[in-house]
Amino acid sequence: MTMVPDWLTDNRDLATLQAMLDSTSSSSLESLAAESKALTLRRFGHTMTLYAPLYLSNHCSSGCAYCGFASDRKTPRRRLEPPEIRSELSAMKKLGITDILLLTGERTSAAGFDYLQHSVEIAAREMQRVSVEAFPMSVNEYRALADSGCTAITIYQETYNRERYEALHRWGPKKNFIDRLETPARALEGGIKSVGLGVLLGLSDPVEDALSLYRHIRHLARTYWRAGLSVSFPRMRPQTGGYEPPFPVDDHFLARMIFAFRIALPDVELVLSTRESAAYRDGMAGLGITRMSIESRTTVGGYHDTETNEKGQFDVSDNRSISEFCTALRAKNLEPVFKNWEPAYNGPADGNISTILHP
Numbered sequence: 504m505t506m507v508p509d510w511l512t513d514n515r516d517l518a519t520l521q522a523m524l525d526s527t528s529s530s531s532l533e534s535l536a537a538e539s540k541a542l543t544l545r546r547f548g549h550t551m552t553l554y555a556p557l558y559l560s561n562h563c564s565s566g567c568a569y570c571g572f573a574s575d576r577k578t579p580r581r582r583l584e585p586p587e588i589r590s591e592l593s594a595m596k597k598l599g600i601t602d603i604l605l606l607t608g609e610r611t612s613a614a615g616f617d618y619l620q621h622s623v624e625i626a627a628r629e630m631q632r633v634s635v636e637a638f639p640m641s642v643n644e645y646r647a648l649a650d651s652g653c654t655a656i657t658i659y660q661e662t663y664n665r666e667r668y669e670a671l672h673r674w675g676p677k678k679n680f681i682d683r684l685e686t687p688a689r690a691l692e693g694g695i696k697s698v699g700l701g702v703l704l705g706l707s708d709p710v711e712d713a714l715s716l717y718r719h720i721r722h723l724a725r726t727y728w729r730a731g732l733s734v735s736f737p738r739m740r741p742q743t744g745g746y747e748p749p750f751p752v753d754d755h756f757l758a759r760m761i762f763a764f765r766i767a768l769p770d771v772e773l774v775l776s777t778r779e780s781a782a783y784r785d786g787m788a789g790l791g792i793t794r795m796s797i798e799s800r801t802t803v804g805g806y807h808d809t810e811t812n813e814k815g816q817f818d819v820s821d822n823r824s825i826s827e828f829c830t831a832l833r834a835k836n837l838e839p840v841f842k843n844w845e846p847a848y849n850g851p852a853d854g855n856i857s858t859i860l861h862p
């Protein structure tokens with residue numbers, strides 16, 4: 504078995520974060536919230552960046568026990584063809600979305616690298632910012648993806664507990680714990696400007712996972728000091744297959760984790776998706792979270808086909824429209840930000856600005 508890298512077992516300077524994550528510690532949730540709110544305001548102002556996911560394909564070669572798209576589910580499989588992608592993008596633009604996250608399952612012959620790269624090219628012509636949450640790739644593949652207009656990669660380790668990881672990832676490429684662990688670094692090596700990390704809360708001991716997630720971010724920040732970094736806080740939601748999370752995370756712990764990460768990592772973008780309820784997201788807005796999804800459809804083709812009975816990767820909890828959500832943000836004195844990125848800054852992957860100015 505391949506050894507884990509040293510940074511994953513580096514316990515230096517973890518005591519403060521550990522204490523903040525401990526619900527029996529002296530730091531009350533209210534005092535953490537106040538400190539987190541002040542830091543968020545100082546670093547990010549009164550803003551909330553908005554994005555939406557676009558599921559390109561639900562083909563998958565892996566068998567994650569907790570996922571509705573695992574290859575043993577009876578879910579009908581399909582991928583969007585280029586005209587359908589354009590149609591989805593057009594429907595999203597009508598909603599006001601210009602910052603998108605393209606998703607696929609683990610690499611298959613139906614939806615592999617070439618398909619993904621072509622999809623990024625199509626999306627980058629229409630959208631201000633294109634991120635990808637798909638499968639681990641090589642440095643060269645990430646370089647090609649960056650050249651096609653992808654600026655950010657989301658790749659969750661799901662859990663950093665290796666034993667739990669082995670048990671949950673029953674087959675397929677995702678079973679390779681170390682390969683996944685090294686994926687964010689490969690993306691940054693390949694010229695992707697920003698990486699998003701996270702654990703799927705509910706799969707394993709949340710304190711242990713939070714500490715390892717912090718170690719991972721700390722390692723990347725030290726090694727790739729120019730990289731953009733973000734952390735998401737996905738909590739298990741009902742999905743096809745009916746997997747019951749063995750380590751359910753309650754609202755209080757999730758809030759504690761968000762505040763603790765803001766205090767420990769003041770410059771890192773913190774993301775909360777529509778997995779969480781409207782009331783919870785409204786409560787967290789301004790207290791630490793700086794980026795949220797909205798109008799999420801977790802089915803393939805869900806923006807165009809709004810009547811579909813198909814099951815998505817997971818159930819969306821906050822189903823508000825963009826305008827309803829923006830009203831709620833403004834009521835909290837937060838300005839929704841749809842465009843935080845000029846595509847002119849996207850490339851090239853080699854970072855040589857003269858290539859942009861004199862292509």
Ligand code: SF4
Nearest residue numbers: 563567570572573608
């Ligand atoms: S989590 Fe991703 S890799 Fe795992 S089964 Fe679902 S789509 Fe496939």
